Amino acid sequence: MSDLEAFRAETAAWLEANCPPEMRQPARGDEDACWGGRNATFKPGQKEWLDKMAAKGWTVPDWPKEYGGGGLSRAETKILNQEMARLRCRQPLSSFGIWMLGPALLKFGTEAQKKHFLPPIARGEIRWCQGYSEPGSGSDLASLQTSAVDEGDHFVVNGQKIWTSYADKADWIFCLTRTDKNEKHKGITFLLFDMASEGVTTKPIELISGASAFCETFFDDVKVPKTYGEGVSSVVYEVNKGWDVAKYLLGHERSMISGMGGGGGSLSLGQQLSDAIGRDENGQMVDPILRAKAAELDVDLLAFRAMAERFGDTFKAGMCHPAQPNMMKYAGTEMNKDRLELVMSAGGSAALEWESEASNGGKKSRDWLRTKANSIEGGTSEVMLNVVSKQILQLPNK
Numbered sequence: 001m002s003d004l005e006a007f008r009a010e011t012a013a014w015l016e017a018n019c020p021p022e023m024r025q026p027a028r029g030d031e032d033a034c035w036g037g038r039n040a041t042f043k044p045g046q047k048e049w050l051d052k053m054a055a056k057g058w059t060v061p062d063w064p065k066e067y068g069g070g071g072l073s074r075a076e077t078k079i080l081n082q083e084m085a086r087l088r089c090r091q092p093l094s095s096f097g098i099w100m101l102g103p104a105l106l107k108f109g110t111e112a113q114k115k116h117f118l119p120p121i122a123r124g125e126i127r128w129c130q131g132y133s134e135p136g137s138g139s140d141l142a143s144l145q146t147s148a149v150d151e152g153d154h155f156v157v158n159g160q161k162i163w164t165s166y167a168d169k170a171d172w173i174f175c176l177t178r179t180d181k182n183e184k185h186k187g188i189t190f191l192l193f194d195m196a197s198e199g200v201t202t203k204p205i206e207l208i209s210g211a212s213a214f215c216e217t218f219f220d221d222v223k224v225p226k227t228y229g230e231g232v233s234s235v236v237y238e239v240n241k242g243w244d245v246a247k248y249l250l251g252h253e254r255s256m257i258s259g260m261g262g263g264g265g266s267l268s269l270g271q272q273l274s275d276a277i278g279r280d281e282n283g284q285m286v287d288p289i290l291r292a293k294a295a296e297l298d299v300d301l302l303a304f305r306a307m308a309e310r311f312g313d314t315f316k317a318g319m320c321h322p323a324q325p326n327m328m329k330y331a332g333t334e335m336n337k338d339r340l341e342l343v344m345s346a347g348g349s350a351a352l353e354w355e356s357e358a359s360n361g362g363k364k365s366r367d368w369l370r371t372k373a374n375s376i377e378g379g380t381s382e383v384m385l386n387v388v389s390k391q392i393l394q395l396p397n398k
């Protein structure tokens, strides 16, 4: 047996023995996932699963061990994801710290910042939110106006962010601030601070569904210390060089939103729709038109997963085109919208119901509505296409 085969067998055995049964059911949505944090509340099985996975470093399997990770190679990480998907184990932690800030700190952080911030992210102790968008600065993010003024041993931050997901539940924020009004991209600083700081307020934005996943976030004379202890600066990278960090982080965010980390465990669309609308005497989906469409989208998904795997390898090797995350985000989110549209049309009006146990709290319709936001958050599809057309296809910039 090769080392990787042995690793697969051990991993599968450990997951079987340690994953609580509740964590082997799909989450109903964002609110059913475990987000950790100082004020975390846990549903049955979540805390046990989080603690066990964090102890092995498997909340962030490919991060180095000294920062709370599992130290796994890329091949081992893939095996872990595959076995988790096969055994239907949930991810133990949903976290902007893992998906966004962590990778940026691994690249741009100092050793002291990595040791200070990364392990609590890996253990799910600190929940982070993303302070990027402002009223008037969404797609044109670099026009942001929230200011951070240097006052010696601290910065004073004033301004407003918007669409800050879960700002009202987050412990800390990674925040883009303007430190030079005369420079657009070269006047931005990437700051880390506590949401409990005096002068930070959040106001949830109520959505049509009644949920409020976003907030307006206000900063009124917020004092942000320059350091949080020996060498632990609140600035990531350097003052006025935050745009480099912001762009790198967006690349990770876009890859994550594209669904690349999905692991490939869910049933194919063909299987899902056949289960929902029935099979003929040959075991095939009864409706031939839906069957053909589902097959087309399932083939697209397989192609996307193959492309995502290649992208992951080239990214790890530092050989990936800088605009590739834009391409992946566009392809993944638009494909996912098409898949969920088909699920809804196959389900008819019953698919719109969203309260009963039978519909798993309306999982289909909620997933369908959520896909609409995927092609906006982290940069819209139109903006992704602009970047692909200029940077990959080299089309003229009119």
Ligand SMILES: Cc1cc2nc3c(=O)[nH]c(=O)nc-3n(C[C@H](O)[C@H](O)[C@H](O)COP(=O)(O)OP(=O)(O)OC[C@H]3O[C@@H](n4cnc5c(N)ncnc54)[C@H](O)[C@@H]3O)c2cc1C
Residues within 6 Å of the ligand: 129, 130, 131, 132, 133, 134, 136, 137, 138, 139, 140, 161, 162, 163, 164, 165, 166, 373, 374, 376, 377, 378, 379, 380, 381, 382, 383, 386
């Ligand atoms: C679910 C969700 C979660 C989010 N979470 C966060 C968060 O946690 N933190 C955060 O900071 N932000 C967050 N956002 C905000 C998100 O990043 C912005 O919505 C996004 O960048 C678009 O900006 P905007 O909403 O200001 O739209 P605008 O930039 O005003 O765009 C409006 C429309 O114009 C189009 N458009 C704009 N510029 C161009 C162009 N050059 N060419 C062609 N078309 C263009 C866009 O495609 C869009 O259709 C979230 C958004 C969503 C939907």
